[in-house]
Amino acid sequence: MAPLVSIEGLSVAFNGVPVLRGVDLALGKGEALGLVGESGSGKSVTWLAALGLLPRHAKISGSVRLDGREILGAPASELDQVRGGRVAMIFQDPASALNPVLTIRKQLCEALVLHRDLSGEAVKAEALRLLNLVGIPDATRRLSAYPHEFSGGQVQRIMIAMALAGNPDLLIADEPTTALDATIQAQILELLSTIRREMSMAMVLISHDLGVVAENCDRVAVMYAGRIVEQAPANQLFADPVHPYAQGLIGALPPLDGPRRRLTAIPGTVPDPAHMPDGCAFAPRCALAAEPCRLAVPTLAPIADDRTVACIRAEASRRALLGIAAE
Amino acid sequence: MSAPLVEVSSISRSYSMRSGMFGRSTAVHAVDAVSLSIPKGETLGLVGESGSGKSTTGRVVLGLEPPDRGEVCFGGKPMAAPGTQAWRAQRARMQMIFQDPLGAxxxxxxxxxxxxxxxxxxxxxxxxxxxxxxxxxxxxxxxxxxxxxxxxxxxxxxxxxxxxxxxxxxxxPDFLVCDEPVSALDVSIQAQVVNLLADLQAQLGLTLVFISHDLRVVRQISNIVAVMYLGRIVEIGSADDLFARPEHPYTQALVSASPAPGRRSASRIVLAGDPPNPAARPSGCAFHPRCPRAIARCASEVPTLSLVGGDRQVACHLVTGPQAETRDAA
Incomplete structure (x- = not known):
């Protein structure tokens, strides 16, 4: 099956400092892909670059194809059809994404007029349908309310309604629940997965929370310092992570049940993008790093069906995890 | 168990809030009759959603604000009045850590x-x-x-x-209140700081109050955990046991809302409704409008925190006594 979106060799530099260093990613129709990594790893920049949402001074290279059509560097008129239409995006801070002085009806209708061939009463009816779809109680009356009259979870629901206005094939959710309380996070994630099933929409879920990604995605890509270091089906990644960084991330997560153990913290910090180490960017923090790691940047190579990892010590790391002494 | 270093007896703290320019001012009960006892060298975890009063509890326990009612005893002596010499001497023995280090x-x-x-x-x-x-x-x-x-x-x-x-x-200091100390940090860095805090606690014999919305981190570091909802403690017990066998319907929902790798969301309890507004506290049990198991009594009568077995205390009309069969509904 031809992928819905395929990203190849996507690189981004701000003022000569590379922040994205060759990202390859493909996404099928209706698939839920999770993107995890620490702050600064390039999770958000990947999609902002793909949709042409970065400031002008960002230097972008590579290729981003939507249904086979190149959209990287496409003219604004074409991108306007893609953004909000075929690909919608929701962000962490929904309150700042809405206009505080316009009613919800105005903002929803604006999105509908832009992306759907609707006019007059049909727009209003569709706005009401969307608000009902995302579970805002008393939607008829609430359409004339302003953003501040809604709670944080409801504002995120409204953002989701706006994102759905264009009937997108792909929804990019960038940390959609990070600012919300645990029980509200559960509501929003449930809403997203219901909508995704009903509309057979693909989704990219960007999150720093491994648990959120594991529960809501089919496939997960782990990013580190502007690259993808491991890609695998969600259940396999969490049961058997191969890249030492992926192992570290999972080991750093305190368990909620069973015996308590000391957390395996990854030593050091994420490298400064302006002073990237030679070779593998993770080598300075990696317990398994050897001399060859510092020579060349490892490429993403397949290790099993549907699994790729960028680590020349992948075998050793797998053995270390199984408790067999490496070498 | 050693004698408690910090003994909090039924503290309450309310603020007055005015709605709109001409609205009447209403009292917001941020903390309502909270009692806690923290043994020396141990960690009490405080969990709950925003507006549950965890931070206010931390501030009152630390003497940063006086309670309206109730009393905080530190090392057997009641907290001195803020601003006095005795208060300064006590305050040197207790410190606070906030979420945003850059702001601090x-x-x-x-x-x-x-x-x-x-x-x-x-x-x-x-x-x-x-x-x-x-x-x-x-x-x-x-x-x-x-x-x-x-x-x-x-x-x-x-x-x-x-x-x-x-x-x-x-x-x-002997006593440290940590208010969301690792929430702003990335997972791998969070683990470094949690390990460091645990090491320092062991070396220095520190007593901690650890406030967080992250159940995993709280379990990792706490001996006792108190779950707060709208200014009250709804459940308190030893950390491992509380998360393994939550009794209060709210704790059950919280534990089930905490995403775990390797589990799909099918079994999750999703609570209806928004997080509660402290200014409009529901009657009876504050949790009843969102509770999947609420009965008529919950809307009229405030449940009190009572022992249900072991060291577990629960404030719920539906959870009574050690034999309560409450988990099958979860």
């Missing part, structure tokens, strides 16, 4: 100077001794004197939180 540090001072500041304020030791102590503290939080010469802006988030921790430890 002065951007225009080298961090080593800021670590020394509490010693200057409380007049502890000679200037040379204070310098030595600052260097020793930097080592204790696994940083070098070179880090101490830097400004907060030149340090990473994890390093800044270590500086805040070092500063909090400067006066050799």
């Amino acid at each position: 540090l002065d951007r225009r001072l080298p961090v080593a100077t800021q670590i020394r500041e509490p010693l200057d304020i409380h007049g502890l030791g000679t200037p040379a001794e204070r310098e030595d102590r600052a260097r020793e503290l930097l080592r204790a939080v696994e940083l070098t004197p070179a880090h101490g010469a830097r400004y907060p802006g030149a340090l990473s988030g994890g390093q800044r939180q270590r500086i805040v921790l070092a500063r909090a430890l400067a006066t050799k």
Whole structure:
């Protein structure tokens, strides 16, 4: 099956400092892909670059194809059809994404007029349908309310309604629940997965929370310092992570049940993008790093069906995890 | 179990809030009759959603604000009135760590100077001794004197939180209140700081109150956990047991809402409704409008915290006695 979106060799530099260093990613129709990594790893920049949402001074290279059509560097008129239409995006801070002085009806209708061939009463009816779809109680009356009259979870629901206005094939959710309380996070994630099933929409879920990604995605890509270091089906990644960084991330997560153990913290910090180490960017923090790691940047190579990892010590790391002494 | 270092007996704290320019002012009960007892050297975890009163509880326990009712005893003695000499002496023995280290540090001072500041304020030791102590503290939080010469802006988030921790430890406190200390940090850095905090606690015999919305981190570091909802404790018990067998419907929902790798969301309890508004507290059990198991009694009668077996206390009409069969509904 031809992928819905395929990203190849996507690189981004701000003022000569590379922040994205060759990202390859493909996404099928209706698939839920999770993107995890620490702050600064390039999770958000990947999609902002793909949709042409970065400031002008960002230097972008590579290729981003939507249904086979190149959209990287496409003219604004074409991108306007893609953004909000075929690909919608929701962000962490929904309150700042809405206009505080316009009613919800105005903002929803604006999105509908832009992306759907609707006019007059049909727009209003569709706005009401969307608000009902995302579970805002008393939607008829609430359409004339302003953003501040809604709670944080409801504002995120409204953002989701706006994102759905264009009937997108792909929804990019960038940390959609990070600012919300645990029980509200559960509501929003449930809403997203219901909508995704009903509309057979693909989704990219960007999150720093491994648990959120594991529960809501089919496939997960782990990013580190502007690259993808491991890609695998969600259940396999969490049961058997191969890249030492992926192992570290999972080991750093305190368990909620069973015996308590000391957390395996990854030593050091994420490298400064302006002073990237030679070779593998993770080598300075990696317990398994050897001399060859510092020579060349490892490429993403397949290790099993549907699994790729960028680590020349992948075998050793797998053995270390199984408790067999490496070498 | 050793004698409690901190004994909190039914503290309440309310603020007045006015809705709109001409609206009547209403009292918001941020904390309502909370009692806690924290044994020396142990950690009490406080969990709950925003507006549940966890931070206010932390501030009252620390004497940063006086309670409207109730009393906080520290080391067997009641907290002195704020601003007095006795209060200052007590305050040197207790410190607080906040979520945002950048906001807690002065951007225009080298961090080593800021670590020394509490010693200057409380007049502890000679200037040379204070310098030595600052260097020793930097080592204790696994940083070098070179880090101490830097400004907060030149340090990473994890390093800044270590500086805040070092500063909090400067006066050799017995008691530390940590309010969401790792929430702003990335997972791998969060693990470093949690491990460091656990090590320092073991070395120095610190007593901690650890406030967080992250159940995993709370379990990792706490001996006892109290779950708060709208200013009240709804469940309290030993950390491992509480998360393994939550009894209160709210705790059950919280535990089930915490995403876990390797589990699909099918079995999750999704609560209806929004997080509660402290200014419009529901009658009876504050949780009843969102509770999947609420009965008529819940809307009229406030449940009290009572022992249900072991060291577990639950405030719920539906959870009674040690034999209560409450989990099958979950």
